[in-house]
Amino acid sequence: MVWIKICGITNLADAETATAFGANALGFVFAPSKRKVEPDTARQIIKALPPEVEKIGVFVNEEVARVKEIANYCGLTGLQLHGEESPDYCSYFRNYDVIKAFRVSNYIDWQSIKPYVVNQCINKILLDTYVPQQLGGTGKTFPWEIVGEQEWEVPVIIAGGLNAGNAALAVRLGKPFGVDVASGVEKEPGKKDPVKLKAFIEKARGLEK
């Protein structure tokens, strides 16, 4: 069954709704974003969530000490490093599930990803759509078939522009370990739409009636 992360959680109601519909992981953005959440808020939400739900902090080129401080304070279980973090940087977080994001246009630059895999400093790869001057949450897709054409040595997550209308195709073409969505299940930035959330999870998992 495909692993699903719902990103850009800013309030408990959305976190509980996504969890009830079967999300495996929730994402909390601590980088500059329309979905940015304060550590105090994230901590309160995370405290109320069941242990089996993964709590992933999203960071972009943040200082190592600050990432560790927020992760510890909030009770994060994983880190999504969405900037230009190096393999050495990633290896500072051995106690966390480390997801390294790489931005993709119409091909995958395996040479830039390989050092992270060879050094075993990450647990998962996330492929998000390259949009100049935007760090994430772009709402734009890339050709998912380029993921499915390759053998991966670590679990791969597809992100970028996913929604209930395209999730099933992304999973069929890309054959990923998981999918991640932020803007495609929102009413407005930082507020999720329960109807879109439910439909996304059902479509990604092929469970729709």
Ligand SMILES: O=C(O)c1ccccc1N[C@@H]1O[C@H](COP(=O)(O)O)[C@@H](O)[C@H]1O
């Ligand atoms: O969601 C954000 O605002 C964000 C900001 C900075 C870095 C990453 C961010 N989110 C990640 O972006 C991708 C794609 O999002 P979308 O579904 O296209 O809106 C996803 O991996 C989010 O985790």
